[in-house]
Amino acid sequence: xxxxxxxxxxxxxxxxxxxxxxxxxxxxxxxxxxxxxxxxxxxxxxxxxxxxxxxxxxxxxxxxxxxxxxxxxxxxxxxxxxxxxxxxxxxxxxxxxxxxxxxxxxxxxxxxxxxxxxxxxxxxxxxxxxxxxxxxxxxxxxxxxxxxxxxxxxxxxxxxxxxxxxxxxxxxxxxxxxxxxxxxxxxxxxxxxxxxxxxxxxxxxxxxxxxxxxxxxxxxxxxxxxxxxxxxxxxxxxxxxxxxxxxxxxxxxxxxxxxxxxxxxxxxxxxxxxxxxxxxxxxxxxxxxxxxxxxxxxxxxxxxxxxxxxxxxxxxxxxxxxxxxxxxxxxxxxxxxxxxxxxxxxxxxxxxxxxxxxxxxxxxxxxxxxxxxxxxxxxxxxxxxxxxxxxxxxxxxxxxxxxxxxxxxxxxxxxxxxxxxxxxxxx
Numbered sequence: 438x439x440x441x442x443x444x445x446x447x448x449x450x451x452x453x454x455x456x457x458x459x460x461x462x463x464x465x466x467x468x469x470x471x472x473x474x475x476x477x478x479x480x481x482x483x484x485x486x487x488x489x490x491x492x493x494x495x496x497x498x499x500x501x502x503x504x505x506x507x508x509x510x511x512x513x514x515x516x517x518x519x520x521x522x523x524x525x526x527x528x529x530x531x532x533x534x535x536x537x538x539x540x541x542x543x544x545x546x547x548x549x550x551x552x553x554x555x556x557x558x559x560x561x562x563x564x565x566x567x568x569x570x571x572x573x574x575x576x577x578x579x580x581x582x583x584x585x586x587x588x589x590x591x592x593x594x595x596x597x598x599x600x601x602x603x604x605x606x607x608x609x610x611x612x613x614x615x616x617x618x619x620x621x622x623x624x625x626x627x628x629x630x631x632x633x634x635x636x637x638x639x640x641x642x643x644x645x646x647x648x649x650x651x652x653x654x655x656x657x658x659x660x661x662x663x664x665x666x667x668x669x670x671x672x673x674x675x676x677x678x679x680x681x682x683x684x685x686x687x688x689x690x691x692x693x694x695x696x697x698x699x700x701x702x703x704x705x706x707x708x709x710x711x712x713x714x715x716x717x718x719x720x721x722x723x724x725x726x727x728x729x730x731x732x733x734x735x736x737x738x739x740x741x742x743x744x745x746x747x748x749x750x751x752x753x754x755x756x757x758x759x760x761x762x763x764x765x766x767x768x769x770x771x772x773x774x775x776x777x778x779x780x781x782x783x784x785x786x787x788x789x790x791x792x793x794x795x796x797x798x799x800x801x802x803x804x805x806x807x808x809x810x811x812x813x814x815x816x817x818x819x820x821x822x823x824x825x826x827x828x829x830x831x832x833x834x835x836x837x838x839x840x841x842x843x844x845x846x847x848x849x850x851x852x853x854x855x856x857x858x859x860x861x862x863x864x
Contacts, residue, residue, distance in 0.1 A: 444634075444635065444638065445602065445606065445609075445634045445635070445637070445638040446630070446631045446634040446635055446638075448606070449602050449605065449606055449634065450494055450497070451491075451494055451498065452497070452498065452501060453498060453501075453502075454471055454474070454498055454502075457491055457494060457495070457498065458491070458590055458594050458595075458597065458598040458630055459490065459491065459587075459588065459590040459591070459594045459630075460490070460491055460495070460587055460588065462588070463495075463585055463587065464495070470495075470585060474498075474499055474502050474503070477503055479499055479503065479561060480561070480582070480583045481555050481560075481561050481562040481563070481581055481582045481583070482562070482563055482564070482582050482583045482584070482585055483540065483563075483564045483565075483566060483570045483574060483579070483582050483583070483584045483585070484496070484563065484564065484565045484566070484585050484587055485566050485567075485568075485569070485570055485584060485585070485586050485587065486567070486586060486587030486588065486589075487567055487587075487589055487627075487628065487629065487680065488567060488629050488631065488632070488680075489590075489626075489628075489629030489630045489631035489632050489633075490587045490588065490589060490590060490628065490629070490630065491587060491630065492538075492565035492587060493536070493538060493565060495563075495587075496509075496534070496536040496563045496565065497536075499534065499563065500534045500536075503532065503534075505530075505531070505532045505533060505534055505561075506526075506527070506530040506532075506533040506534070507533075507534050507536065508523045508526070508527070508533065508534065508535045508536065508560075509535075509536045509537075509538070510523065510535065510536070510537050510538070511537075511538045511539065512537055512538060512539040512540050512541070512542035512543045512547075513538075513539060513542055515537075516547060517546060517547050517550045520535075520547065520550045520551060521550060523535050523560070524550075524551075524554045524559060524560060527554070527559050527560045528559055532561060533559075533560050533561070534560065534561045534562075534563060535551075535554075535560045535561070535562050535563070536563045536564075536565070537562070537563070537564045537565070538565050539565065539566060539567070540564030540565060540566050540573075540574065541566040541567070541568040541570070541573035541574065542711070545575060548574065548575045548578050549575065549577075549578075551578060552577055552578055552581070555578065555581050555582070556581055562581075562582060564582070568714070570584055572717070588628075589627070589628025589629070590628045590629075590630055591628075592623050595622075595623055595626060595628070595630065595633055596616075596619055596623070598630055598633070598634075599616070599619070599622070599633060599634075599637060600616070602634060602637075603616075609641070612641070612653070612654065613653040613654070614641075614654055614656065615654065615655040615656065616656050617655050617656060617657055618656065618657045618658045618661075619656070620658055621658040621659075621661035621662050621665070622636060622637060622640075622656070622661050625661070625665055627680060627681075636661070636664070636665060639664050639665075640656065640660060640661055640664045641654070643660075643664050644660075682701055682704055682705055682708075683701075683705070683714075683715075683718055685697070685701045686698060686701035686702060686705065686715075686718070686761075687718060687722055687726075689701055689765060690719075690722055690726070690761065690764045690765040691722070691726050691769065692765075693765055693766065693767075693769065694765060695761070695762040695765035695766050697765075698761045698762065698764070698765040699758055699761055699762055699765075702715065702757060702758060702761050706750070706754050706757070712745040712746075712749060712750060712753045712757065713742065713745065713746055715745075715757055716738070716741050716742040716745050716746070716757065716760070717742060719738045719741060719742075719757075719760050719761060719764060720735075720738040720739060720741075720742050722738070722764060723735045723737070723738035723739075723764060724773060724774070725771060725773075725774045726764075726769055726770075726771055726774070727764065727767050727768070727769055727770060728770045728771065728772055728773040728774065728842075729770060729772065729773060729841070729842075729846060729847050729850060730767070730768045730769060730770035730772075730842055730844040730845075730846050730847055731767045731768055731846060732846075734763070734764055734767050737760055737763055737764075738760055738764065741756055741757065741759075741760040744756050745757060768844045768845070768846070769842075769844075770841075770842030770844055770847055771842070772839060772840055772841055772842040772847060773839070775840070776838045776839040776840070777838075779838045780838045783833055783836065783838070787830075787832055787833060790830035790831075790832050790833065791830060792830070793827060793828070793829075793830060793831065794807075794808050794809060794810070794811060794812075795810065795811060795812040795813045795826065796810075796813055796826075796828060797809040797810055798810065812826075813826070814826050821857075823857050825857070825858065825861075835861060835862070837862040837863060837864075841854070841864070851864050
């Protein structure tokens, strides 16, 4: 049995919600999106999630389930003219769906062209994005859409999907396949079902038939890695190695290697990556990985984001390089990142603990009579602008969330905190 020319991921694309891998929180029995589809009352929506988790598939399933006209545009190659043409065609088509892939790449004018048609119900918009829609979709358009978050597929979901595909695909089912090792397949795919199937197809195409004429193969990590290193594209800003490259970029800066950082930056620039995507990642990095060890990092990263948003390529490459090499060369600390993680864990563990009475606001007489604000010490009224008191709920009193990093700047903070709080928090 020979393989068809249609890629494996495409020919095995699910056509029903029951066939869709993962996303049970949205498409499982009784879930919000499945219920809307079953009731035939699907709102305009933004599907937000990483590549290969089913955004396009969900859009196709919705159109198929509702049996309505389906139009598809790519924000990379389409403009306002294309949007208006679809809207005109949809005026005579009841409940037509317009699916826009990578909607975050539409500029303000292109997104504005959708507003009226979405508001009047001429089209049901389904936008797919890998970027946070709060940043990349106009607030006016976003307010008219439901946002559904799709999650990366788990290892179990990916392996289950692969086994189902092997059993169902006409070509693969004719082959004796021993999935002896799957770690490499899972790790390289990174939760991306399309990437997993594309890689598996590459592996299968690279193997030879047995003397008997029937393909009998054993899939091992070594085989997968060999094929992956030879065949996977250097850079694909639409998905394949998009997250691998940005990961290498971030890890180079975290490792204080400006040479590695600027190399991976160059790879993204040559691949045509969105300047704001790169700048946004550096903005996050400046706080997550440098933080109070060098507060200027956040200021420079924010200025970089603002500058490249105004300028664009090719000149913005210089600004990006300046920021990337500075961040890589800066002293590092993830203390602030760790602090908020610990604090959120405490909130999740203990729930909504009551605010201590002495630090509650007391704008009314009734609140004052209930002892709101009673006993509060106004720090500026005390020597050194400090008065020791408890700011946490009783149940978690004396808990230390922030532990300054071991660097010059945060050592100063540690010294200050120790002078004020003594041994209470162990600074």
